[in-house]
Amino acid sequence: MKHPSIRFRLMLGTGIIVAVLLFVANFFIYRAFERTLTEEIESQLLQSASLLAKSAELEANSLDYEWKDAMNSPGSADITGVFQFWDMRSGRTTKSPDLGDGELPLFYGKLNVPVLREITLSNGRKARAVGLLHHPFVDVIAIAEAAQTGRVLHPEDFPQVVVCARETQSLTHRLNELRSLLTRASIGTLLAIWASIFAISTWSLHPIRELSENLLEHSKKENPPQVEIPHALPSELTGLAGAFNTALNHVEKSRAREKEFTLHAAHELRTPVAGILITLEQALYRPRGSLDLSNRIEEALKITRSMRLTLNSLMRIARLRGGLEASSKTPVEPKTILREVLEAAIPLIEKNHLTIHEGFPEDVPAISTDPGLFRAVISNLIDNSIRHSPIHSTIEFHVDDSSERFVFMTINPCSGLSAENLDRLFEPFQRGSKAADNEGAHAGLGLSLAKEAALLMGGRIDVNLISDDRIRFTLTLPR
């Protein structure tokens, strides 16, 4: 399965975004430059046309084009390009020397309103041209001279058109150069960005490789310490690495608990087997009387029965955990079962001189639950309290039916427990040191079994220390 690459995404995404930005920017730069250059040319053309228009002077006897003088005047630098005059009255045309044999197209707009146009010169090159319809300049001397001959000079009778053109090839060349420069700059920018992304991402992601190596080393060790998080790991990933470490710690703890369970299971199963073996070997080690032999065989049988109980409990826990045991709900009278279990425990209670305080309400409503599982849970909880209470101590059993749920509590003395490790009491083979019977009949599976059974009934068992030396187990079941 191919996984997405951060680096590839960065480079692709950044490339696209930067490319679009650069394209848009370059477009506007190009257009602005083009417009500036065009405006400059047009401005020059307009200025030229204006100057040339003023060079057409109407005199007493003729129309004189004084553009040569204009060309030699201080303002001649402002006359650019080629030009051509048309006398609209006579049809005569005059053109700049640079035009040679070529002709400019005749175009114009309204009087004194210049018109700009793209044209093609006779040499085939593109040009920008301005056409201006205007009237010639008439000075007072010319008017006076004409008046002397009885003529009245009206400039409007001598409309003139000047078309001034400037080749735009250089403009095109400059724009092409600009386009090329912008393109190269854009490509260079993209390449620089990609190179820096690649370098920075490689540098930033290198600690991940180091973290991977640390993880591999960690996986090879037994009881490894926490995985070392490289100092150079990006801050965006430290949270993930920390969470990973936490998850690994949980896995290590689970592994440690599994290992401990296996060790405990080995001990709890092998020890009774050793007991049976030693008992029978000792019976046969020397000649013994029949009564003695009978007692030893009975002892071995007792151990066998105890092992059977342990194995049955283990199998039941496995079935409950694996969801292989089904539960059925029928109305159950909790107080009846409580009484029965307590009565069965009387011999052990009396043997250990325990004082029992019962807090059972007068009427405890029936609950809908699996009777077998309910009895198993109650038996294990009560049995656990009795077996872990020192001789002459006091145990309390309470039922709380005030809520919508059935609540049963056991409170008994305890020692050497801390609040942080209470949950471990529900793990298999956790047998307290004060267990009154260490002959293997109770291998530390009762609470584990009770918890699984409670869960199957839709309830739960909680445990907490109500003081330094008293512990409370609370069974909660739905009604």
Added chain:
Amino acid sequence: MRCLLVEDYTPLRKNIEECLVEEGYVVDSSASGDEGLWFAKNHPYDVIILDIMLPEVDGLTILRKIRELQDHTPVMIVSARDGVTQRVEGLNAGADDYLVKPFALIELVARLHALVRRRYDRGTPVLNVGDLTIDCALKKVVRGGKEISLTRREYHLLEYLAFRAGQPVSRTDIWEHVYEDQAGGSSNAVDVYIGYLRKKLNEGGKPDLIQTRRGHGYLLTESPT
């Protein structure tokens, strides 16, 4: 020989104790780690049998504490933990042997004997002092080619002296390592049984191999004075 047995599983503890007593050991047994540690610190033993999974204080902790006190008493661990790591851990903690449950009783006894022999630097179960031969495996005593019949108490007393042959052994030592009932008895009983032994061993005018060293106790030696 005196043995401490620390095992919380009652059937195992009772049967092993019974077996060892029948083998002639004086056995102190305990079902909990803290009591077992108290026994180990306050009494001299020739060998200790130690379970690991004990209530209160576990076996490895007891072992480490014993070794911290420079006590070199041989220790045999008996445990259901059969993994290599656990066995190595036990041996590295100072154990002299590691026996995995379930085990054959006869093997336990044989290993125990081996540990005791090692403690007294004896390579074989046959002890020779001059013309006296004691076969610890067969519980047979022969002097000058003639088998000597001893009571159980006489044999164990002689065996203890033989393991420590060449060293003076105080009455207290003999009392603690050979007599089960140390409460209510007296070391005068030691003198009485030494007398019985001398009579049987020296029968026929043989030289007395048991010497009395005033203030130090008794010495079994092949060089009688």
